[in-house]
Amino acid sequence: MxxxxxxxxxxxxxxxxxxxxxxxxxxxxxxxxxxxxxxxxxxxxxxxxxxxxxxxxxxxxxxxxxxxxxxxxxxxxxxxxxxxxxxxxxxxxxxxxxxxxxxxxxxxxxxxxxxxxxxxxxxxxxxxxxxxxxxxxxxxxxxxxxxxxxxxxxxxxxxxxxxxxxxxxxxxxxxxxxxKSISPKRDFITSEKVIYQGKTIHVNQYQLQMPDGRIVVRDIVERPESVLVLPVSTDNIVMLIEEYDLGAGVWQLTLPGGKLENPSESDSVFEQAQQELRQEIGYKAGRLEKLLTSYSHPGYVSHKVHFLVAYDLEWSPLEGDTNEEIRVHTYTLQEALALTYDDLRCDPEAALALWLYTGKSRNEKKLL
CATH class of the missing domain: 3.40.50.450 (Rossmann fold)
Structure with missing residues (x-):
């Protein structure tokens, strides 16, 4: 033996x-x-x-x-x-x-x-x-x-x-x-069906067969791709918008942005960013730079977000959505960062963009 x-x-x-x-x-x-x-x-x-x-x-x-x-x-x-x-x-x-x-x-x-x-x-x-x-x-x-x-x-x-x-x-x-623990993955999906269809979101229900044979059911909120833009003027002056968040029931500081109308087109992110800027804060950007692309709440929401920074701002407004009540605020970067520490004041994506931009700017200065 x-x-x-x-x-x-x-x-x-x-x-x-x-x-x-x-x-x-x-x-x-x-x-x-x-x-x-x-x-x-x-x-x-x-x-x-x-x-x-x-x-x-x-x-x-x-x-x-x-x-x-x-x-x-x-x-x-x-x-x-x-x-x-x-x-x-x-x-x-x-x-x-x-x-x-x-x-x-x-x-x-x-x-x-x-x-x-x-x-x-x-x-x-x-x-x-x-x-x-x-x-x-x-x-x-x-x-x-x-x-x-x-x-x-x-x-x-x-x-x-x-x-x-x-x-x-x-x-x-x-x-x-x-x-070993194995989490549900898209590769394991055997069937899917739409259990709710709305104007902006829909909910898909997925049935997955795990490697050990177990059947798992997951409901995922599907949202269209979107773009969010941090407008930056001279001397690190930033512009944020304040909107009423119906889901949370509070006014919050956030970024100009919206869903992509044509996500499959290569220039759609930048074109949509210009449109959202002009509608929501009245300015167009002379230059747009990518900051980050990420998934928002990926555990139960499928939503890709493109973060951009807008520079060289020039007044060029477009008519906005009649259902949007928007207040535009101007802050120094330090003032805006301080607001991210206030409970329920900034939406998390705006806070993330502000801190990412700050870190990027500091790193670039170190390299100069």
Whole structure:
């Protein structure tokens, strides 16, 4: 009868702190490995051999006759070990390992290290993390690996490097990939029907068959594509409109805009933007620039929004909709940003556009 194999992936801080923490991590990891060995399991360890916790895990595993397989995140990985003693120790441990998995990244970067951590989680039955329980200080930190393990339902043992306590997250079991959570996707749709048709919106009811055979029903509000425009004058003076929001029952600051009449045409976004500007604030733009295209409330609404910025404004009004009661307000950018902090004052898309424009302007100034 073949021996059961459990693959254990490890990750942790490069700086474990004091000697007491070092002994805590080593003792608890040794205990975990022995428990699996006493159950008759063959343990295989996955590690990226980074400084600190990774190498401590590997040394401990080798002492207990555990097979170690190393995951190399990038081509020039050994170059990150800048001290001669660290590089020598890396090569020594590497030579003692059973197998080496070379990942495709050429550059050594946070993205490469994150991918390596995710690869380890994907191929492991159980993860062990030597971690202080705080968010990662940068991409690919141990906190990111914990989040990823949780997202794929990979059980992990948390060796808390600050409190010196052990927590089991998700329960110990061999991986069962088919039981991963899968959200409903358009690919799973088997039928759809319109259950409400209005002038501006309609509601589609979708029936989906999930990979496990379950039937799921979802109602999605479908809205036409729309454009919203942030008008910016000289010295970062912005113009917002105030309209009565019938749905919320309040007056709110928002942006000129409306639905696209011909979304399939390439110039329709900019043409519609000019029309909405002239109707709602009385100005046309000498120049329009894209700020962002995004989906609004994508969980239950299908609605694509194009955000533009209008510059070089010139008076050129068109007659507006008789059912629209619009008040035009002029603010400095700082005044408008301050209004986004007032409860229920700005609609969220106007607030988003203001902050996106501010961030874009600041970044461009840094580049000049």
């Amino acid at each position: 073949s021996q059961a194999i459990i693959h254990i992936g490890v990750s942790g801080h490069q700086q474990l702190g004091n000697e007491a923490t070092y002994h805590f991590v080593k003792q608890q990891f040794s205990k975990l490995i022995r428990e699996h060995q006493e159950q008759g399991k063959q343990v295989v360890l996955y590690s990226a051999l980074a400084l600190g916790a990774d190498q401590l895990f590997v040394r401990t595993a080798l002492e207990l006759s555990v097979a170690v397989e190393v995951v190399i995140p990038c081509e020039q990985y050994e170059s990150i070990f800048t001290e001669p003693a660290d590089r020598e120790n890396y090569h020594r441990l590497l030579s003692l390992c059973q197998d080496i998995h070379y990942l495709p990244s050429k550059e050594c970067s946070d993205d490469a290290y994150l991918f390596a951590g995710q690869w380890i989680a994907d191929h492991s039955d159980l993860m062990v993390l030597a971690w202080n329980g705080q968010p990662a200080k940068g991409r690919s930190g141990t906190g990111d690996i914990a989040n990823y393990a949780r997202s794929i339902h990979r059980p992990f043992v948390h060796l808390h490097t600050g409190k010196h306590v052990v927590t089991m997250c998700g329960g110990v079991s061999l991986r069962e990939r088919e039981q």
